[in-house]
Amino acid sequence: MAKTRYAPDRGLTARMTLTMFVLGLVFVAFVTVLVLVLSATHAVGSGGIVFFAVLLALILGVGSLFYSDKIALSAAQAQVVTPQDGPQAARLHGIVDRLCALANMPKPRLAIAPSPMLNAFATGRNSKTAVLVATTGLLNNPDLTDQELEAILAHELSHVAHKDVVVMTVASFLGIIAGLLVRFAFYGELFGGGGGRGNNNNNGGALPVIFIVMIVGIVTYAVSFLLIRLLSRYRELAADRSGALLTGQPSALASALQKVSGSMSRIPTKDLRSAEPLNAFYFVPAFKAGGKEVQLSNIFSTHPTLERRLRQLSEISEQLNKQV
Amino acid sequence: MGFLDTLLGRTKPAQPNLDQLFELPTAAITLEAGMNLVPTGTGSVCFRAAEGKAFSDIESDVRELLGMGSGTASVEVTKDSYGFTWLTCQHSKDDFEALVTDLHAVNSSLADGGFGPQLLCTLVSFKDDKGSKLGIVYLYKRGTFYPFAPTTGQQRDNALELQVRGQVGADLKIEPDLTRWFAVWGAPGL
Numbered sequence: 001m002a003k004t005r006y007a008p009d010r011g012l013t014a015r016m017t018l019t020m021f022v023l024g025l026v027f028v029a030f031v032t033v034l035v036l037v038l039s040a041t042h043a044v045g046s047g048g049i050v051f052f053a054v055l056l057a058l059i060l061g062v063g064s065l066f067y068s069d070k071i072a073l074s075a076a077q078a079q080v081v082t083p084q085d086g087p088q089a090a091r092l093h094g095i096v097d098r099l100c101a102l103a104n105m106p107k108p109r110l111a112i113a114p115s116p117m118l119n120a121f122a123t124g125r126n127s128k129t130a131v132l133v134a135t136t137g138l139l140n141n142p143d144l145t146d147q148e149l150e151a152i153l154a155h156e157l158s159h160v161a162h163k164d165v166v167v168m169t170v171a172s173f174l175g176i177i178a179g180l181l182v183r184f185a186f187y188g189e190l191f192g193g194g195g196g197r198g199n200n201n202n203n204g205g206a207l208p209v210i211f212i213v214m215i216v217g218i219v220t221y222a223v224s225f226l227l228i229r230l231l232s233r234y235r236e237l238a239a240d241r242s243g244a245l246l247t248g249q250p251s252a253l254a255s256a257l258q259k260v261s262g263s264m265s266r267i268p269t270k271d272l273r274s275a276e277p278l279n280a281f282y283f284v285p286a287f288k289a290g291g292k293e294v295q296l297s298n299i300f301s302t303h304p305t306l307e308r309r310l311r312q313l314s315e316i317s318e319q320l321n322k323q324v
Numbered sequence: 325m326g327f328l329d330t331l332l333g334r335t336k337p338a339q340p341n342l343d344q345l346f347e348l349p350t351a352a353i354t355l356e357a358g359m360n361l362v363p364t365g366t367g368s369v370c371f372r373a374a375e376g377k378a379f380s381d382i383e384s385d386v387r388e389l390l391g392m393g394s395g396t397a398s399v400e401v402t403k404d405s406y407g408f409t410w411l412t413c414q415h416s417k418d419d420f421e422a423l424v425t426d427l428h429a430v431n432s433s434l435a436d437g438g439f440g441p442q443l444l445c446t447l448v449s450f451k452d453d454k455g456s457k458l459g460i461v462y463l464y465k466r467g468t469f470y471p472f473a474p475t476t477g478q479q480r481d482n483a484l485e486l487q488v489r490g491q492v493g494a495d496l497k498i499e500p501d502l503t504r505w506f507a508v509w510g511a512p513g514l
Binding site: 004005006008009012013016017020083090094095097098100101102103104106107146147150158161162163164167234235238239242245246247248249250251252317320321322 | 377378506
C-alpha cells in the first residue's frame, strides 16, 4: 500500500451525510403529511395541484440539469476556448491540463467570460458536459500569482469531480416542489378553482385543505432552503480541501481567497446583481444577502465564511508537513 | 473514485503507478530499430512541489541521491512557468537503463515520503539524424505513455506521434484517450 498524507475529514463527511439525510427525511415527511391531509379530506381537486407541482418541478430539475452548462455559459456570456485562442486561453489550458493529469480526471471544456470580476465557476452535469469558466478579470489580474490562479482552478475542478451541479440540483428538488405548491395553492384559492365542482358540502371543506397544503409547503420550503444552503457550504469546504491537496499548496489557495474576496466588495453593483443567479457555483459569492456584522446571515450563505475556509486550509498545510 | 466519494465530496489524491517505467528500455530498442530514433540520454521527472519542510527535505535528499549515484550522471533542477519542478538527469547515450533507474529512484523517493500524488509525469527524449525530436511521456496517475514531438514554436508533429504510437504499441501501454496527450512545451531535456 502506498504511503499517503491524505487524511479524510471525518467530521465534514459526517456533517454532510447528516444534512443529506435530514433533507431526505424532510422530503418523506412532506409527502406523508400531504397524502394524509388529502386522503383524510377526500380533496381530489387538490391532488391535481400536487401532481402538477411535482411534474413541473421534475421538468424544471431535469431541464436545469441537462442545460446547466448552456444556461450558465450564456448567462455569463462566456465563450468556450481552445489552446489556440490566444495567450490567455493557452495559459488556462496549460494549467488545467497539468491539474487534470495530477488528479487523473478527464479534462473539462474551458471557457472565458468577459467580466472585470475576479471569479471562476464550474458547471455541467457530467465529465462530458462539464465546463470550467474563468473571468477575464481573473486571468488578467496582475496581483494574482500563477500559483493562486492554479489554486482557484483546482478548487473548481474539485467541484467537477464531486459532481456538485447534480448533487445540488437533486437537493434543490424538494425546495422547488414546495415552492411551486405554495404558489399553486395560493392561485387556486384566489381564483376559486380549489375543488368547487362537487356538491355543496364539499365546497366548504376545500378552502381549509388548500390552506393546510400552503402551510406545509411554506414550512418545507423554509427548512429545505436552510438545509440546501448548509449543504452548499459543506461542499465548498470539500472542494477547498480537495483542491488544496491536489496542488499541495493550501497556502496559495488561502491567499487567493483573501485577494478575491477583498476585490469582490469593490466591484460596482450592476455587475454584481446580474451575476446573482450563478452564485451557488462561484468561487466566492458576488452578492451578499446580509451585512457582515449579522451572524444570522451566515446560515443563508452559499459559501462558508472566509475565516472558516482559511482555518481548514491551515490545517491541511500542517497535515502536509507531518511525518508519515 | 466511488459513488460515495463523489456524493460526499471526498476525492482522494491519485496515487502514482511506478511499475510501467521499466518497460522503457525495450521500447527504446524498438524505436531505434524501426524509426532510427535514438535516446539522447536525457530524462526528467516532473512534479508539483508541496509546501512545507517535509517536502523540501525529501526533494534535497533526492538531489543528493542522484548526485552521488553513477559518476557520469549530472542532475539539474528547473522550475517551469506553471510552477512545476523538473529534475533532469543526463546520462551517456548508451546507458539508457541507468537513466531509467535514476528516474525511478526519484519517483520512488517521493512516493515513499507520502508525496506520490505530487508526481505529474516523466519524460525521456529521443532524436533521429534528421533533427526530429521526440519525448516519450509517462503519466504516473494513468500508468500510460504517450509520444510528444514538438516542432517549431508551439506546434506538434502529430504524424510522427501517431507513427510512434504504432511502433511501440506492443512494448508500452499507450494512453488510449488522445485528449490526455497534453503538450509539455519547453520541457527540460527535450
